[in-house]
Structures are given as structure tokens and as C-alpha cells.
Amino acid sequence: MGYLSKCSSLLKTYLKRRFGKEAIPYSHQLETWKKLTEVVNEDLKVIVLKAPTSAGKTEAAIIPYIYQIVQDDWFIAPAVIYVLPNRSLIFSQFKRIKNMIQLLLPEELRKRVYITVDIGGLVGRSTQSPDTYPYYEKTFLFGDIVFTTLDAFFYSLIAQRTFLSRNKTLGKALFPVGNVSTAMVVFDEVQMYQDEYYYTPQILRKLFEVLYKNKVPTIVMTATLPSILERKIFKRSIQTSPIIAERSPYTRRIKVNLHTHEDMITRVNALVTELITKNDTILIVVNKVKRAIEVYLKLVRSIKNLNADIDIIHSRLKESTRWKREEKLEELERESKRKYSKKILIATQVAESGLDYNFDVLITEIAPIDAIIQRVGRVGRRSGEGEAHIFRPEDEKPYTEYIIEATFNAISRQPEKLKKAIDNLVEAQNLLDTVYRENFIRELRGECEEALSRTLKLLDSLGPFLNISVFPDTMIRTRCRTYITLLVPNDIILKNIKNMLKEPSLTIEVEKNVILGSTFNLNYIGNDIEQYPFLRFDNKVLKVDIRRGDYKSMTVQLEVQKVEQVRPLEVYIVNPEWYKVHNGYELGLLYR
Template identity: 25%
Template sequence: MFKEILERICRKYTFYPRKYQLHFAEVLDEFIVNEVNKPIFVRLPCGYGKTLIGLLPFTGQNLAGEYPLSSRLIYVLPTRALINFFAKTAKQLMERIGLQGVDIAIEHGETHTSPHYFKDVIITTLDTFFYVYTKKAVIDNHLEFPAGCIATSTVVFDEAHMYQGGEGLTFIALKKLIQHLTEARIPVIIMTATMPEKLEKYLLEGTGKMSVEYGLSGLDEKYESNEGKKEYDVRLGDELGITDDVDIANIVKNYKRALMVFNTVSKAQKTYRELKDKFDNVILLHSRLCRVVREKYESRIHDLISRGEHVIIVSTQVCESGLDFNAEILITEAAPSDALTQRVGRCARRGGYGEVIIVKPKSSHPYEEQYVSIAMQYLKNLSGKTRGIVFSSFIENMKFINLMDYTPREENRMARELRTFMDGWLKVAEAPPENLDLRIRETNFISILHLVDNKLYNEIVDALKYRGKISLAKLNTSIEDFRTILKEHTFTLDMNILFEHKDGERTVKSFLLHEINGGKFVIRISNEMDENGRNNYFLTKINPDQKIIPYNMYLINNRYCNDEVGLHDLQ
């Protein structure tokens, strides 16, 4: 069934399906015929067409009018940027192949269009999926509504290599999810381009997986002939005499499309400031920009490229997913092999020749030093030409990626921590605040609101001079307008960066403090019932020595955030 449907879909795009796309369709057919109860693991190169096959369980059944797998699809991705990009791609594909009226919903910390997963296709983050999977929701007296929606879906974990964080709490949670879903006979598909083999074996241990892996049944000759046109010249900064403090302007001035990737937001911001006065069309991308700003910059990038203009992107790890950019030169700080692979993939993206310079930073943060050192030593032992093949050949690239071992250390201890974490998680899940942004990480997060409208910001600060807590009803802003502001002008922050330590005391950093009546206070935003029993927003003035509550929302001091560079000056 699925093989014939895949061929029909590809005819709409006037190309024939690739070798391993067809193999995936055959595995799906076998899954149904033999009533297999195993996860399907897919490892294919970047740009091979995983999106097409990831959607195939849904598109194939709908085009055939038969539903032996499930009636819905839940598509799980690691980042919001990927979700927004994928949603547009999915909608375009559905329309092109004649599937009209498909109800596609985005669900994550900033956007809630189907909080109980009752849509045809749900595109979500791992964190949000885990939250919905574990929570109890009562809708029309049906206690297990979200669980029922998941049980009638196929669940796809795409870009699964990018879920990592810290000591491995995320992967422990993912492993348990895969096990539980499979035991419940829910179809599960895990897709990746750069997941190390050790991590794959850990996640799928004991599941008896079905596999679709590039190279296991020989090479795809047509794909290889196209990818063979891609060539990289990879050089290391210390070999070129380039240090961490290099004047990057002298390097990028001769290139029309340049990409610089740094491991920290502060370094990216510093480099952006140095370049913006020397060149036109320098664009900064990182995780501390509001959603509406990120989308504006991404749109500007596409516009500049379409007009053939010079463009320089200064970015952090956010470029590793969802950024469709074809750089002529990439200058990147050293990182683990899978991260480097994703970054290099933004260079010579359409084929041809690309230059790559990898510079060793003063600190490996936020990565563990051992992973960065292993990757750099491997490249250092190769010649320049051979280094390029590491990134242009999928088989050679997997050897590089397999140097990484992300399997959780001290799994028993981490599993206990997951149970402790879950206790707190479930308490929040029973009565979640609006715009909840829970994450399965070792560290806690808060949501940050940046009020671009200084008039509204000043109005809030002035009102809190006379009261400790005010409702939105006391301000000149409607609930609908404020919801739009929350949707467009929030981002999340790791709680580890909220504090500084001086003279043995921990204090809240200035960007979270607001001057009110000569004192400095934190402002928390909450969604509660007012005295009339209606939902309303409240702003509460809090003494900074009180506890900052994880997963809640706080207002940022406008002096420390703007649309150009985002949140800045955190020291």
C-alpha cells in the first residue's frame, strides 16, 4: 500500500522516490501485514527526504482511504524553529498531493492550538509531548482525553539526535516514552541523520527495532552522484594562526554569503556588534530573541537571498536546525562532531564548493570538554582534503559522529532524578499556568516577557508603585491584545543564568529587576481567576530575595533587551 502511495506522491513532484524512501514504505507495509509491535528506526543523510517519509504514515493512509496504522499523526521535533518550518512544509505537501482540509496544529510553549492533541496532525516539541503524555485532563468528564488521542496516533520522533541535554535526563525520558508507546502498540518512528550508534542502541535497547539505515542495503547511487558534487575545504583555526579573538571582518569580506556560529549568545552578540558597522545585511540569530523578532530576521534572510544580495549571519546553535541557508564560508567555534556536522550542512547546502574554518574557543561551554576535544583531535589527524570528505560523505561522517557517547551516565541515579522531577512536573501539569513551557532538562526554566511597548511597561511599573498585585483589567490593554503580546514577545531562560554570586550571596541579576518606589523588584505574570470568577492576567511585585518559581513567567527590564540583539549584558 505505502510503496504505491509514495510513488504516486512523488509523481506529483515529478521525481522518482529514492532507494531508502522506498525501503521505508516497504517496512511500513511489513509492519501492517505482520502486525509488528516494534519501533521503526530511520537513519538517513541530511537532505535525503526524511520529511516526505515522516509524513507518509498519515498521507499514505488518507490517500488510500484505509487506516490500519492510526487515524492521526503526532510529529515531535526538538526546537520551535524546526516546528514552524516543518508546519509550513507539511501544509504545502498536503495541498500539493490533494489532501484538502487536513487539520494541522502546532503545540509548544509559545503556541497552543490543540493542547489536548485532538487534531489530524500535531507538530510539537518533545517537552510538550512528554507533558501531554503524563498529564491528566478532564474534558466533558473524560479523564484520559489526551491519552486517548495519543493512542490513536502514529508518533514520529524526528531529528532525535538533537534532544540531548546535560547528563542525559532527556534521553532517559525519551527511552521510557519509546518503551511505553511500543508496549501500548502505538506505532513509533525515530528519525535521525546524526545520532551516534551508542545512543541509538541505548534508546532502542530490547525493542527489536525495524531499521531503515542508509548504507545497510548498499549505497543509493543516484543520491551519491548528486552529493558527490559537494566539496568542502575544512581548515582548523590554530593551523591558520587564527585565534578566538580573530578579526572576522578580514575573512568574510570577500564572500557574498557568510555564516558564523558561536557556542554562546554573548560571543555571538559581541561579534555582531563588531560587524554591523562594517557591513550591510548582518543578521543576528540566537535563543534570546522573541518569536516575532526571530521570524522577522528569518524572513529578511530569505528576502536578501532571493535578491542575490550580500548577507552575513551571526548565530548560535539555533542555526543547526530549521535555517535554510547556503553559505559560501562557515566560521564556527569547535563543538561535538554531531553539532559540527549540522553547522557544516549550512555551507554549500545546494552543492558545489564550501569553505569551513573551525576555531577553538577559550571555553568549551556549553559542551563538555571531552566531546569537543575528541572531535577536534579526529579532524586534526586528517589532511585538509580528507577532512572535507568527513562532511560530504554520509558513511565517513557517521564514523566521525560515532566518536560521541551520549548515553546517560549513572543511569540509575538519573532515573531516580527523573522520578523526582516527574513528581514536581505532575503537580504543575494538574493546574498549568497559561503559556506553560515545561522542559525535560536537568535545569529549570522560566519564561521571559519583553514588552516592546514602553508605554505599557511604564504603565505596569507605575501601577505597582501603589499595589503589590494588579490585574490586567486595571491597565489600558485588553486580554486578547495581551495574549497576542505573550505569544509573540516571550522566550525561555535557563534559571542558572538568572543569578550572580557576590561575597557568598546569591542575588538576582539586574535584567530581571525593576525600579519601583526607590527599590528593586521582580515582576511575575500569572493567569488566575479574578473576583468575578473570570480568567485574567495578574502582575505581582516580588521582593528579589523571594524564590523565582520554575516554569512561571516574569517581566524583563526593557533596558536589557531590544529587538536588535535580544537580551544582553547579563554579567
């Protein structure tokens, strides 16, 4: 039995053990496995796999690596680095691949496979970590299968993540860069990196060039990639090997209802009450956190007699809270774990990818066309049937007016195309290219323009003797907008806040896991503290430096300082009055 046959056998075994069904590999999976053999035999090209949602892209990338473990035939690479756009996707894929390894490998082989999440900063997770989230671990991209963000991958590649102290530079590049150079690198959901400036796609292009020139096997995967974005990412300097699954192996029957003159908030109670009687699961997706909380509060008062469980997930919740709610979704997939017969989930953009859960109904606001395709793609994943209700948003934010109007026009003129686009890549591409045109891209100005210029210059200059310290950290980045990390204070921190406000600085010791689970990131919008009312304590902002100390220690020291300006990439304490809780249930940071 050859390589392709054994990969096919592994996939069949996995699907049988996980879903209890007989299946054979899809043609695009077989083609991906075959292309990998060509890539490692000096016909180096970047593999670009385009397939609809739920078409097995993850298995296409990971099964060949599992083949290597089973056969002890390491012809591709000794490790996989799996790059994803956000933490929600990362932890979802981590659990999925961990489960795949458990189902396919005997115990003696499982023990040898080190699967880890390395997203830099404060949070990490591995197969050796405790089962409870969160757990701190920073591996510098070392492991057999490593899940990471674009930011952590980028800063590893340019040698700004290291074991050494900040005032030392010798050997900075050796460990993380070495791990990249000996791995197969997978970039999944690349369409999620686009922005109105196309800043990050230009960084991606340079990263792909670096990997291509250094002969690192690379797979790029997507379900919805506009042609304009594809042209930005893949220039002539990169040879690609495209694999296109034009149609999903199955076709769903989704009824799409476009509510052009109704407000979702006004209709949501009556609509959910009507739909929940005929369906078990409803997904509600809105474009802003404030709107999500508003929908939750409106519904939670009206569904008490419907025997329905209702949850909210968005980006302004503590990491540990989001994790627990996403874990609960997985438990609900197993019927024996159900406490309620019905499930309603309210979410923001975090629901567009990574939620491996079947919904019967979608209620959503209009968003960019690729986001809409992803949202509708959450429906009917198991049953093959469902319905979607699409409303106009109260305004265009956080998107641009052009993209919202262009999407609305595309959907309203040809609603049938949206139904087909869920499982048909050709129809999806036509819709995407109708919306995303050259006039979508805004001209970079000011700080973003300077940051992009510096970052591209750095990537062009990558080499073993580059002194990275000549580039200011804040001017080297993968995104136009940077972020700050917010820490929701626990009881120990709250008790010390009065002292913090009296002293120039204060150091306290707290449990590491508690702190790591109490953070989330927020877009940086300038240094004026007036723009961050949720950070203010008596007109002061409290900045936190986390002194980790010994790697194995279960505690950390927090050095808290009063500051008069907010800086990007720093940690700040949230005023708990702005982090809303309703009847003991966390709603998250309510602002704008």
C-alpha cells in the same frame, strides 16, 4: 497502481512542483514506506531511520499519511504527531509540511486537513490561524498533523495537560492520551536530546517503550546518532527496524579550513570582507549568545559598502522577532524578493537544524562533533560546493571541556573525515563514536538524580487509574535542567511597572498576540534573584500569571506579583535595559 507506487508518484509530484525537477524516491524512503505496512500488520517494531542531512527523511515519514488522505485508505493512523526538539525546528517543519499539502492536495481535500502546532505554554499555530505570528492555540495534540515538543508530548501522555481546572482530576487523561494512542508518532532529530548526563535519552527510552507496548506506530529519525546514545535509547525491550541510508544521494565538495591558533572575533571582519566578494551567503555560528551579539556589532559597522544584509538569530530573542527573521530567510531564497545581493546570518545552536536555506560559506566555533557535522551540513545544499572555517572557541561553555577537546582532536587529526561525514553516514558514525565514549557521561547527582528517578517511576506506572497528583510537578520532567519564561515588556506593561513595584499585586489587560510574541525561555539556574540581574527592578522580581479567560478572546489578563525568589516554569518580566537594541534592531538579552 499499489501503495508504494502511489507514494512514489506523490513524492515526484511534490518535488516537481516545488523545485521544478524530475526525481525518484531514494531507497531509504521506499524502505520506510514498506516498513510502515509491516508495522500496522502486527509486525510491530519502532522504525529507526538514519540518513544524512537533506536526504528526505521528512518526506519519508509524511508522504504515507498524505497517501491516506488522497486514497481515503486509513490503514496506518488517522493522525500524525511530529515531535521535535525545539520551537525553531517545529515552525520550520510546520511551514514545510503546510506547503507540501498545498502542492499535493486539491482545494476540497486541503480544507479537511487540520495542521497545528501545539507546544503547550503560551504559543500555538495552525492552518486555521492568521498568517501573522504569533497566534495562541492549544489543541492537546488534536489535529490531523500535529507538531509538538518533547515536553508537551510527555506531559500530554502522563495526563498533566487538560481542559479541566487544576483542582479537578476526573478525566484528565482522556483527550490528549486518546490522541496519542490513535496516531502515528514521529520523533525527528533525536540526537539533539543528548546531554552530559544522558538524562533525556533515558526518558526517551521509556517513552518509546510505552508507545511500543501500546502498539502505536512510531518512527525515530536522525542524521547523527552516536552509538552510545543509540544503546541508551533502544534497550532489548524494544524491537526496532533500522533503515540506514549510508550515503547521501549526492556528494558535496566542501573545503574545510581549521584555524587552530586564531580567534574568530579578531579575524571575522577581514575574513567576511574577503569571502563576501566571492560568495553570496555566509553563515556564522558561535556557541554563546553574548558572542553572537559581539560578532554582529563588529560586522555591522564594517559591511556598509558591501551591499549585504546581516541578521542575528538566537534563543534569547522574542518569539515574534525570531519568526520574522526566519521568514525573511525563506523570502531570500526567492530571488525576486531580494533587497540585497548578499546575505550574512549570525546564529547560535539554533542554526544546526531547521534552517532550510543554502549557504555558500560557514564560519564557526568548534562545538560537539554532531553539532559541527550539522553546521557544515548547512553549506552547499543547493550548489554542492562551499567552504567552512572552524575556529577554537574562547572557552568550552556551554559544553564541557572534554567534548570540545575530543572534537578538536578528531577534526585536526583527520580533517578529510569531516568532509565525508556530511554526506556519508558511515564516516559520520566513526567520527561520532571517536568523540562520544562512556567517560563522556557524568554521574547524576542531587535534584536531577531525584527527578530522573521519579520520572522513570511514573512512566513505569502509567495506567488509567494512576493519580498523577501524587508526583510533584517540579520533580517530573524530561530534562535535567528546567527553564523559566521571560516576557519582554511592551509599552502598556512599562507604563504600569512603577505601580507594580508599589503594590503587592496588579492586574492589567493586554492583547494576547502581543504578549505571546514577546516571550522566550531561559535555563533555570536556581531560586536566588541575585543570579538574575536582568529580572530585577529595584531589587524586586516581577512574576506574571497569565489569565487567559475565554479561549476566543483577543486579550489576556496579566496578574503581576513582586517575588523574592525565582521558581522554575514561571513567567517573569525582563528589565528592558538588559534586552539590547542597536539602531532600532533587536539584539536580544545580553547576559553572560
